[in-house]
Amino acid sequence: MGFAFEEIEETIRMVQSEKLDIRTITMGISLRDCSGDNANKIAEKIYDKITRKAENLVKVAEELESEFGIPIVNKRISVTPIAIVADNIKKDEFIKIASSLDKAAKNVGVNFIGGYSALVHKGFTDGDLNLINSIPQVLSETERVCSSVNVATTKAGINMDAVALMGKIIKDTAYRTKENDGIGAAKLVVFCNAPEDNPFMAGAFHGVGEGECVINVGVSGPGVVLAALSKLPKSADFGQISETIKKTSFKITRAGELIGRLAAQRLNTSFGILDLSLAPTPEIGDSIANILESMGLSKCGSHGTTAALALLNDAVKKGGVMASSYVGGLSGAFIPVSEDAGMIEAVEAGALSIEKLEAMTCVCSVGLDMIAIPGDTPYETISAIIADEMAIGMINKKTTAVRIIPAPGKKEGDYVEFGGLLGHAPVMKVNSFSPKDFIERGGRIPAPLHSLNN
Amino acid sequence: MSEQKAIISVIGVDRVGIIYNVSKLLAENNINILDISQTILKDIFTMIMIVDIKNSTNDFNILKEELKNLGENLGVKIDIQKEDIFRAMHRL
Numbered sequence: 001m002g003f004a005f006e007e008i009e010e011t012i013r014m015v016q017s018e019k020l021d022i023r024t025i026t027m028g029i030s031l032r033d034c035s036g037d038n039a040n041k042i043a044e045k046i047y048d049k050i051t052r053k054a055e056n057l058v059k060v061a062e063e064l065e066s067e068f069g070i071p072i073v074n075k076r077i078s079v080t081p082i083a084i085v086a087d088n089i090k091k092d093e094f095i096k097i098a099s100s101l102d103k104a105a106k107n108v109g110v111n112f113i114g115g116y117s118a119l120v121h122k123g124f125t126d127g128d129l130n131l132i133n134s135i136p137q138v139l140s141e142t143e144r145v146c147s148s149v150n151v152a153t154t155k156a157g158i159n160m161d162a163v164a165l166m167g168k169i170i171k172d173t174a175y176r177t178k179e180n181d182g183i184g185a186a187k188l189v190v191f192c193n194a195p196e197d198n199p200f201m202a203g204a205f206h207g208v209g210e211g212e213c214v215i216n217v218g219v220s221g222p223g224v225v226l227a228a229l230s231k232l233p234k235s236a237d238f239g240q241i242s243e244t245i246k247k248t249s250f251k252i253t254r255a256g257e258l259i260g261r262l263a264a265q266r267l268n269t270s271f272g273i274l275d276l277s278l279a280p281t282p283e284i285g286d287s288i289a290n291i292l293e294s295m296g297l298s299k300c301g302s303h304g305t306t307a308a309l310a311l312l313n314d315a316v317k318k319g320g321v322m323a324s325s326y327v328g329g330l331s332g333a334f335i336p337v338s339e340d341a342g343m344i345e346a347v348e349a350g351a352l353s354i355e356k357l358e359a360m361t362c363v364c365s366v367g368l369d370m371i372a373i374p375g376d377t378p379y380e381t382i383s384a385i386i387a388d389e390m391a392i393g394m395i396n397k398k399t400t401a402v403r404i405i406p407a408p409g410k411k412e413g414d415y416v417e418f419g420g421l422l423g424h425a426p427v428m429k430v431n432s433f434s435p436k437d438f439i440e441r442g443g444r445i446p447a448p449l450h451s452l453n454n
Numbered sequence: 455m456s457e458q459k460a461i462i463s464v465i466g467v468d469r470v471g472i473i474y475n476v477s478k479l480l481a482e483n484n485i486n487i488l489d490i491s492q493t494i495l496k497d498i499f500t501m502i503m504i505v506d507i508k509n510s511t512n513d514f515n516i517l518k519e520e521l522k523n524l525g526e527n528l529g530v531k532i533d534i535q536k537e538d539i540f541r542a543m544h545r546l
Contacts, residue, residue: 002489002504003461003504003540003544005491005493005502007540007543007544008461008463008502008540009495009500009502010544011539011540011543011544012463012465012533012535066514066515066518067514067535067536068535068536068538068539069533069534069535069539070539251543251544254542254543255539255542255543257542258538258539258542
């Protein structure tokens with residue numbers, strides 16, 4: 001069947017003026033066969049395997065960009081959580097493994113490599129603890145390595161010892177990268193119910209249930225959704241808004257699925273999942289906050305924002321799930337502050353607070369993401385922010401995450417600047433009352449009961 | 455192998471010779487034009503061509519580059535994309 005002029009024109013317009021892009025192609029590589037008890041050997045095996053598997057990743061992605069005219073913004077790699085691969089090596093040798101990951105990422109030309117991770121929702125192995133304690137050094141001495149730690153699940157509860165520890169790790173990581181506004185902490189995520197096939201950094205890792213090597217794709221398109229919604233009349237009701245988002249999401253997802261399948265085919269790997277997320281960029285017109293505002297909120301963060309986000313998130317999934325049979329990852333709307341021009345504006349205007357962002361995370365895909373807070377925030381407060389967010393994920397059987405940056409030397413109202421996709425952000429106010437005694441208790445918050453739902 | 459379709463879009467300020475020059479370049483590359491539609495959208499000249507690049511004498515990327523350069527000379531923006539993306543987005 002031929003194409004109508006309008007159809008062709010629509011696709012071209014989506015790419016050229018509404019910023020439709022494939023946010024990321026992430027190659028997941030299993031490193032389980034690289035484990036051992038000699039750090040040098042593990043590092044060598046890891047480097048060899050990654051550079052071999054991902055040798056053509058960037059080349060193929062660039063070919064596809066050129067042939068289909070859709071930009072692929074990020075080419076990345078995720079690997080088996082390193083705590084599993086290197087459970088048996090000494091604490092001060094973890095940097096060797098991390099440097100090897102960094103070097104391999106540089107060699108194949110990807111901008112981030114995820115999987116410097118540990119899953120400790122129920123307890124720590126010695127290797128887990130060694131890895132976590134090495135995170136500040138690793139994130140300050142490597143350039144492309146990203147780290148995540150899963151500290152809670154719906155089935156296991158919340159490891160509060162890990163929550164307490166992560167508060168310290170985040171602070172230390174930020175402090176060690178103080179020349180760059182604490183950018184190390186922007187490469188570190190704390191998760192509840194971490195997905196094993198998520199292609200988005202900093203939380204990407206290649207889960208133990210995954211195959212040898214897969215291609216996962218993350219699509220993005222807040223600009224396209226915003227443009228579609230802005231064509232609706234002011235009188236359009238929520239049913240029409242949802243319908244419009246669904247249709248747009250379907251088209252975005254189909255584009256991602258095509259690119260993902262072709263990439264997998266050309267790289268001789270299998271196609272994993274499509275993560276149908278609306279992920280903003282700091283560019284004007286590519287913002288989740290602006291979509292919410294287009295539904296009639298004067299500023300993102302006002303009362304009504306959570307409802308608007310719930311509608312958006314659900315409609316994106318409904319449209320996307322019809323378009324691709326293998327949907328996974330985080331799938332939904334991301335609400336990072338520093339990466340979204342509209343969110344930054346809402347914080348500056350005083351409309352958006354951490355508390356409201358926390359409420360919004362109950363209905364969207366990730367969590368408290370890319371939020372800068374004062375550098376002198378006590379670690380217990382950071383841990384308590386993590387605990388709250390983990391509780392939301394645990395009780396609601398969803399993924400939640402915290403990526404927060406205690407910007408060294410900065411106060412509320414100051415700015416941090418990370419550059420590129422990570423953007424810039426105003427330092428936000430945190431509640432000054434101390435949760436110290438609560439965090440110091442340690443132990444584990446038991447898993448919730450899931451009958452008697454409320 | 456049957457046809458391998460690509461879609462060429464030309465967007466910019468109207469002037470004499472746009473269709474002529476694009477068609478000429480395509481003919482030189484042994485590319486068959488299957489369909490042309492052209493309109494003025496909001497005062498901007500917009501042309502969409504569906505072409506068959508199966509017998510193209512040039513690699514896709516070189517062709518893309520040549521079209522881009524031609525566009526710069528003519529003061530318009532010329533893009534070429536393989537057809538599959540349109541099929542994926544608009545056809546079930």
